[in-house]
Structures are given as structure tokens and as C-alpha cells.
Amino acid sequence: MIQDIDIADLKKITELIQVKYGYDFRNYAMSSFKRRMLRILELKSLTVESLLKKLNDQPTFIDEFLDELTVNVTEMFRDPGFWRIIRDEIIPGILLNHKQFKIWHAGCSSGEEVLSMTIVLKEMGILQDVQLYATDLDTTILDKAKQASYPIKNMELNEKNYIRYEGKGSLKDYYKEENGRAVFDKSLLQNVTFRKHDLVKGEVFNKFDLILCRNVMIYFNQTLQNEVLKKIHESMFKYGYLAIGSKESLIWCEVASKFLVVNNEEKVYKKIKD
Amino acid sequence: MDKYNLNNSYKAVVIGGSAGSFQGIVKILSQLPKNFQLPIIMCLHRLKHVRNGFVEALSIKSVVQVVEPNDKESIKKGGVYLAPSNYHMSVELGNHFAMSTEEMINNSRPAIDVTLGTAAYVYRDKLVGILLSGANRDGGLGMKLIKDKGGLTIVQEPSECMIDTMPKAALSLTQIDYTLKIDEIVAFLVELNKHYK
Numbered sequence: 001m002i003q004d005i006d007i008a009d010l011k012k013i014t015e016l017i018q019v020k021y022g023y024d025f026r027n028y029a030m031s032s033f034k035r036r037m038l039r040i041l042e043l044k045s046l047t048v049e050s051l052l053k054k055l056n057d058q059p060t061f062i063d064e065f066l067d068e069l070t071v072n073v074t075e076m077f078r079d080p081g082f083w084r085i086i087r088d089e090i091i092p093g094i095l096l097n098h099k100q101f102k103i104w105h106a107g108c109s110s111g112e113e114v115l116s117m118t119i120v121l122k123e124m125g126i127l128q129d130v131q132l133y134a135t136d137l138d139t140t141i142l143d144k145a146k147q148a149s150y151p152i153k154n155m156e157l158n159e160k161n162y163i164r165y166e167g168k169g170s171l172k173d174y175y176k177e178e179n180g181r182a183v184f185d186k187s188l189l190q191n192v193t194f195r196k197h198d199l200v201k202g203e204v205f206n207k208f209d210l211i212l213c214r215n216v217m218i219y220f221n222q223t224l225q226n227e228v229l230k231k232i233h234e235s236m237f238k239y240g241y242l243a244i245g246s247k248e249s250l251i252w253c254e255v256a257s258k259f260l261v262v263n264n265e266e267k268v269y270k271k272i273k274d
Numbered sequence: 275m276d277k278y279n280l281n282n283s284y285k286a287v288v289i290g291g292s293a294g295s296f297q298g299i300v301k302i303l304s305q306l307p308k309n310f311q312l313p314i315i316m317c318l319h320r321l322k323h324v325r326n327g328f329v330e331a332l333s334i335k336s337v338v339q340v341v342e343p344n345d346k347e348s349i350k351k352g353g354v355y356l357a358p359s360n361y362h363m364s365v366e367l368g369n370h371f372a373m374s375t376e377e378m379i380n381n382s383r384p385a386i387d388v389t390l391g392t393a394a395y396v397y398r399d400k401l402v403g404i405l406l407s408g409a410n411r412d413g414g415l416g417m418k419l420i421k422d423k424g425g426l427t428i429v430q431e432p433s434e435c436m437i438d439t440m441p442k443a444a445l446s447l448t449q450i451d452y453t454l455k456i457d458e459i460v461a462f463l464v465e466l467n468k469h470y471k
């Protein structure tokens with residue numbers, strides 16, 4: 001049932017992906033990376049050898065492979081308390097200085113997080129003033145994010161979170177049920193640009209007033225977290241905000257001294273130095 | 275008490291539990307010696323969307339402060355750690371934790387198999403695994419992995435468990451070293467601490 005996989009074999013796989021496709025997984029956190037790899041082998045009934053061969057001979061396989069390798073589990077309004085802070089403190093803080101601003105969702109997965117943000121902004125009456133960018137390494141999941149359509153069975157949790165967030169209405173106001181799916185009002189996504197972006201490559205493509213990078217860096221080791229955070233810091237305006245996942249921390253990173261803790265419970269930071 | 279073979283210098287204790295384990299855990303934490311040196315790493319099934327309260331409830335009677343570690347937080351001597359809600363908690367090489375939001379395993383996140391299995395991989399024969407009362411099979415595989423790496427395994431005496439599915443799952447998957455009541459587990463931990471090198 002549970003097989004193990006050697007570090008040497010993991011290395012062979014990561015090296016092949018790096019050389020052939022340019023994705024660098026060498027600094028992903030070992031424990032989860034190994035589980036993902038075992039999962040792929042089991043799901044696709046492959047051995048390490050046949051996986052290597054498939055990756056080598058079948059370039060079209062890489063997207064499917066990346067989709068399985070990455071952990072895409074997400075929710076709307078995950079950590080409702082966090083979203084209340086966003087609505088009641090962070091966005092009002094940004095609005096003190098700018099009427100129009102930009103938000104980046106780095107590692108947006110299937111889009112629940114960015115969709116939640118558009119609902120927050122809409123209920124605040126400022127959706128039209130905000131440019132949102134939602135990026136992920138995984139193009140398969142990005143396509144799903146663009147659809148903003150989710151299995152109805154996921155909605156129970158999403159609704160619960162929204163109620164605990166204390167939104168203005170009901171989540172049902174924003175979607176229609178069609179063939180067992182919750183299809184969200186596309187106009188919510190009018191100011192959202194979805195694009196592929198690899199945090200490991202670290203291209204700085206814009207500057208933001210607010211960046212959400214939640215539950216993404218937990219899949220990286222500390223060396224990589226440190227590097228990625230430098231790029232994130234570079235992608236922020238001074239006095240912009242950064243939100244990371246509720247079980248992540250900045251304190252031991254090199255850029256830590258350039259941030260101020262705004263909310264320790266919900267892990268929101270403010271950039272105070274360039 | 276040389277009825278346990280404690281000559282192997284154990285480096286960490288992992289504890290898994292689910293339904294019916296709360297009282298037992300509280301008892302263990304409240305009767306631990308103050309200077310207990312081995313890190314205790316706990317994964318207990320808990321309400322998924324209640325982030326607060328659990329660690330506080332456990333800490334009230336505990337002699338040591340229980341913490342829900344952050345991702346990549348180091349595992350310290352004498353630390354008592356609890357897997358946070360809605361995350362799987364792994365032990366990583368290099369003596370720290372790693373969090374993950376992967377799919378649920380055995381209907382659980384955190385899953386006990388994840389914490390126990392990764393701890394077994396890192397601590398090998400220097401690990402003590404303890405599995406308490408619970409209503410599903412999560413943890414059984416983790417206990418087997420601990421045993422396979424040469425670690426020491428203990429389950430709560432099924433007759434004392436509110437629900438014995440979990441310890442029984444472990445007993446059916448591997449040769450468990452000791453089947454003990456909570457009081458005996460406490461006594462065992464006291465002995466273990468005396469042998470800590």
C-alpha cells in the first residue's frame with residue numbers, strides 16, 4: 001500500500017523536470033513533496049522509471065503532472081477572521097492613501113480566494129477601483145479559476161465561512177446553481193487578470209498595495225521561502241500589505257526587518273522599508 | 275522499572291488520538307514531570323473550523339505550555355506541540371515541522387498517519403509512538419511505520435478507551451510493544467524521561 005521513495009529517485013525526477021521544463025522543485029519541502037510524488041505514482045500506476053520515461057518522452061504530460069504535484073486545496077473565505085481584518089482594517093488603510101489600488105493573489109489555485117476578495121470589494125462598493133492579479137504555476141488550475149464554477153458540494157463549507165465572515169448578504173446572491181455546480185456571476189471577475197507565474201523563478205511583474213500569498217510557501221523549504229519573500233517584498237509598494245497563511249511566519253526571514261506585524265493572529269504584515 | 279527496555283536513547287514522543295482521547299491527553303499532560311525533556315508531538319482529531327480554544331483547553335492543566343507550531347518552526351527539547359486545525363503536520367529532516375493543506379486522509383486534516391509517519395522517517399528507532407482512543411482507523415498505519423523503523427509503540431488499553439477502533443487498528447497492523455492504561459502511560463513517560471540522554 002504505502003511505498004517509500006528514495007531521495008535519490010526524487011532527485012532524478014526533479015532534475016529531469018528542471019532541465020527539460022525549467023521548473024525547479026529542488027527546494028520544495030521534502031515531506032509534502034514526497035507524499036505528492038507517491039500519490040502521482042499510485043494515481044497513474046507508474047514506477048519511478050516509467051514516470052521518468054513519460055516525463056522525458058511525452059512533453060504534453062507535464063501540465064497534468066504539475067497539476068497533480070501541486071496542492072490545490074482551497075476554500076472561499078478561508079479563515080473568516082482574516083477576511084474581516086481585510087475588510088475592516090487593511091482595505092480602509094489602503095484607501096486612506098489611494099482610491100485605486102492593486103492586489104496580487106500569488107498561488108491562487110482554483111480561484112476561491114480571489115473570488116472571495118472580489119465579493120469583499122463589491123460589498124464595500126469599490127470593486128471597480130481595484131485591479132486584481134491572480135497567478136499560479138499550475139495552468140490546469142488557473143483554467144478552473146477563470147471558470148468560477150465549483151461543485152455544489154463545496155458550497156456548504158464556503159457558505160459557512162461566508163456567514164462567519166459576516167458578509168452583507170448571502171453567498172447565494174453571487175451564484176446560480178447549474179447542473180450540480182455553483183456558477184458565480186462572471187462580472188465579479190471583470191478586473192481580475194489570471195496569469196501563469198512561477199514564484200520560484202521570481203519574476204517581478206508589477207507593484208502592489210496588497211499581496212496575498214497564503215498556504216503556498218508552506219510547500220517550500222526555508223531557503224526557498226527566504227528567496228521568494230525577497231521577490232514578494234520587491235513587488236510591493238512601501239506601506240503595502242502582505243498576508244500569508246495562518247500557520248506561516250516571517251520572523252526568521254531576511255526581509256522580516258522590513259515589515260511590521262499588523263495582525264499576528266491573521267498574519268498580516270506591512271512593508272515599512274524598501 | 276526495567277520492565278520497559280529504555281536503553282535506546284529516545285529523542286521524541288508522538289501521540290495520536292481522536293474521539294474519547296481528550297481526557298486521557300489532559301491527564302498525561304497534567305502529570306508529566308516538569309522537566310520532561312523529550313519533545314511531545316501530538317496530532318488529535320479536532321473540529322476543522324474551530325481554530326481557537328483547543329490548545330487553550332489542553333493547556334489549562336498541562337504542566338507545560340502546549341503550542342500549535344508555525345510552518346518550519348523548530349522542534350525544541352521539552353516542547354509540547356499540537357497539530358493545528360485544518361493542516362496536516364509533518365516532521366521534517368532538520369528538526370522542524372512543516373504544514374500542508376493536502377486533501378484529507380482518513381477523513382481527517384490533520385491526519386495522525388501523516389504526523390506519525392513523517393516522525394518515524396525522521397527519528398527512526400529513536401521515536402516513541404502512542405495511540406489513544408479513537409473512532410476511526412487513522413494512526414494505525416503511522417504506528418506500523420514507527421514499528422517498522424524500530425521505534426517503540428504503545429496503544430491505550432482498548433478496554434479503557436471510550437472508542438477502541440483506533441488502537442485496535444494499530445494492533446491489527448503491527449506488533450505493538452505495550453498496551454497500557456493512561457496511568458501506566460504516565461508512569462512510562464516518567465521512566466522514559468529518567469533515561470533521556
Ligand SMILES: C[S@@+](CC[C@H](N)C(=O)[O-])C[C@H]1O[C@@H](n2cnc3c(N)ncnc32)[C@H](O)[C@@H]1O
Nearest residue numbers: 070074107109136137138198199200214215216
Ligand atoms: C494550497 S493552494 C493555496 C490557495 C489559496 N491561496 C489558499 O490559501 O487557500 C497552493 C497553490 O500554490 C501553487 N504553487 C505551488 N508552487 C508554486 C510556484 N512555484 N509558483 C506559483 N504558485 C505555486 C499551487 O499550484 C497551488 O495552487
